[in-house]
Amino acid sequence: MxxxxxxxxxxxxxxxxxxxxxxxxxxxxxxxxxxxxxxxxxxxxxxxxxxxxxxxxxxxxxxxxxxxxxxxxxxxxxxxxxxxxxxxxxxxxxxxxxxxxxxxxxxxxxxxxxxxxxxxxxxxxxxxxxxxxxxxxxxxxxxxxxxxxxxxxxxxxxxxxxxxxxxxxxxxxxxxxxxxxxxxxxxxxxxxxxxxxxxxxxxxxxxxxxxxxxxxxxxxxxxxxxxxxxxxxxxxxxxCATQMASGAVNPGEWNTTIGTTLVIKGVTKSQVIDPLGRLYSHRHPEGHWMPGGASNTGADWISLDFQADFQELTEQVPVLIPTGLLAWPLKHKGERYPIMAPQARGFEPESVSRELVFAANLEGVAFIERLAYEIIEELSGEKVNAVFTAGGGSNSKVWLRIRSAVLKVPIFKCKEATGALGAAIMAASYSYYSSLEEAASKMTHKEMQVFPDMELADSYEGQYQQFKYKLKQLGYI
CATH class of the missing domain: 3.30.420.40 (ATPase, nucleotide binding domain)
Known part of the structure; x- marks a missing residue:
């Protein structure tokens, strides 16, 4: 019944x-x-x-x-x-x-x-x-x-x-x-x-x-x-409710929501202490911790610069990646996570086609996401095993493919990752189920699963290291 x-x-x-x-x-x-x-x-x-x-x-x-x-x-x-x-x-x-x-x-x-x-x-x-x-x-x-x-x-x-x-x-x-x-x-x-x-x-x-x-x-x-x-x-x-609805409720599981900004939340066994204040931790109902941070980098650059031909550009991305180019589509001055740099400015490759700039920007957001998770692993001493994703930016299949290859972990997109569903999961977690983990496992449904393309992942490794080196040259990290 x-x-x-x-x-x-x-x-x-x-x-x-x-x-x-x-x-x-x-x-x-x-x-x-x-x-x-x-x-x-x-x-x-x-x-x-x-x-x-x-x-x-x-x-x-x-x-x-x-x-x-x-x-x-x-x-x-x-x-x-x-x-x-x-x-x-x-x-x-x-x-x-x-x-x-x-x-x-x-x-x-x-x-x-x-x-x-x-x-x-x-x-x-x-x-x-x-x-x-x-x-x-x-x-x-x-x-x-x-x-x-x-x-x-x-x-x-x-x-x-x-x-x-x-x-x-x-x-x-x-x-x-x-x-x-x-x-x-x-x-x-x-x-x-x-x-x-x-x-x-x-x-x-x-x-x-x-x-x-x-x-x-x-x-x-x-x-x-x-x-x-x-x-x-x-x-x-x-x-936190959206995180519950995404399915990221067990240690090692994380949620990236890409909307105007990029928000990362996940579950660790131990509290994550960040001396720079980029991350803060909520307490999980079962005694774990739920660290999180928010970046100023997200998907706003798409609506601001590429909305008119977004679909056409997206269709061309698969044959353009990896681009080998460095881009960071930060649309406003200053970043707060994973980089604490109020003076930071975005950058993009010069003298290349609009299609390549678009593809490089997709890669750049994925690089910022990887840097964020590297910091989490360094501070927590725990591995990121899987990323659940939500927000408008999670609807692009090619972007999911890029992100999974850059992160080298599977990415899962849940069918209904909303705050209202998260609240319903909380309502069920101890009134009907025995735990939040059980409620989330029963009440969330994966709409899409993307596993790392290791050939693409290998190609991205060098490009990602160049991206980090450029951030260091600019004095941001």
């Missing part, structure tokens, strides 16, 4: 909900675009989120086939943006609109949080900036001193939806708590948050492993939706 799980993804400009069975097959899906004003990058109304999320869940349930038993719906979980925070009063009502991860007003507070963390935590999170939750909490306290006495709790974006579903606002998970300063080694809120930054202990949530069941669907919602009081599972940040 089939069992079903809701996954809800609350993004920056809209939300998506899916209902999936225990094998990850989607039986219902709806999305909505939020009605936002011009301040949406800084602040948003949580009430709008909840109104629209409740509406799309209602719509999915209204459109369900009669063959699906509502009594077989087991659990729901939520994913949302990392670093977005909301102050609640004693009645669990927002004192202020959600302060978004993309709000840049807390730069100075981020610097103070970073220094305090470096002074007091040996291996904890120190990468605070204006996108960090704790930076925003400190900014709010300093800019709204008259409201401080009314703060009962600080929560994250997904926690608000989980609270509306279950009535429990007091729990969050490892991934949401990281950028609010939670120590994932000691599994506690470090003392400097209270002693140095001035936060009150009662403002800080209880932190539990991702996938923990923290309550039941409220009686009112169960009645309105004609559902049993299903399990409500603590939320998760969107990047």
């Amino acid at each position: 089939d069992t079903y799980f809701f996954g809800l993804d609350v993004g920056t400009q809209g939300a998506r909900a899916v209902l999936v069975d225990q094998l990850g097959n989607i039986v219902g899906s709806e999305s909505v675009k939020f009605d936002l004003d011009e301040r949406f990058r800084e602040e948003q109304s949580p009430a709008i989120w909840w109104r629209d999320c409740a509406a799309i869940i209602t719509k999915i349930l209204a459109g369900l086939s009669q063959t699906i038993d509502r009594e077989a719906i087991r659990a729901i979980s939520v994913t949302s943006t990392s670093g977005t925070v909301i102050p609640l009063d004693r009645n669990n009502l927002p004192l202020h609109d959600a302060i978004m991860y993309s709000d840049g007003r807390s730069v100075k507070q981020g610097e103070r949080c970073m220094q305090a963390a470096k002074d007091h935590v040996q291996h904890g999170y120190t990468g605070f900036n204006s996108s960090s939750g704790m930076s925003k909490m400190l900014w709010y306290v300093e800019h709204y001193p008259d409201k401080v006495k009314n703060i009962a709790l600080w929560i994250h974006a997904s926690d608000y939806i989980v609270g509306k579903l279950s009535g429990n606002y007091h729990m969050t998970d490892y991934t949401n708590a990281l950028k609010s300063g939670y120590d994932l080694n000691a599994l506690e809120w470090p003392s400097y948050i209270v002693d140095v930054l001035g936060m009150k202990p009662e403002w800080l949530q209880q932190v539990v492993p991702s996938g923990t069941i923290i309550g039941k669907l409220s009686a009112d919602l169960a009645m309105a939706w004609q559902l049993p009081r299903i399990d409500v599972v603590v939320g998760m940040t969107d990047g």
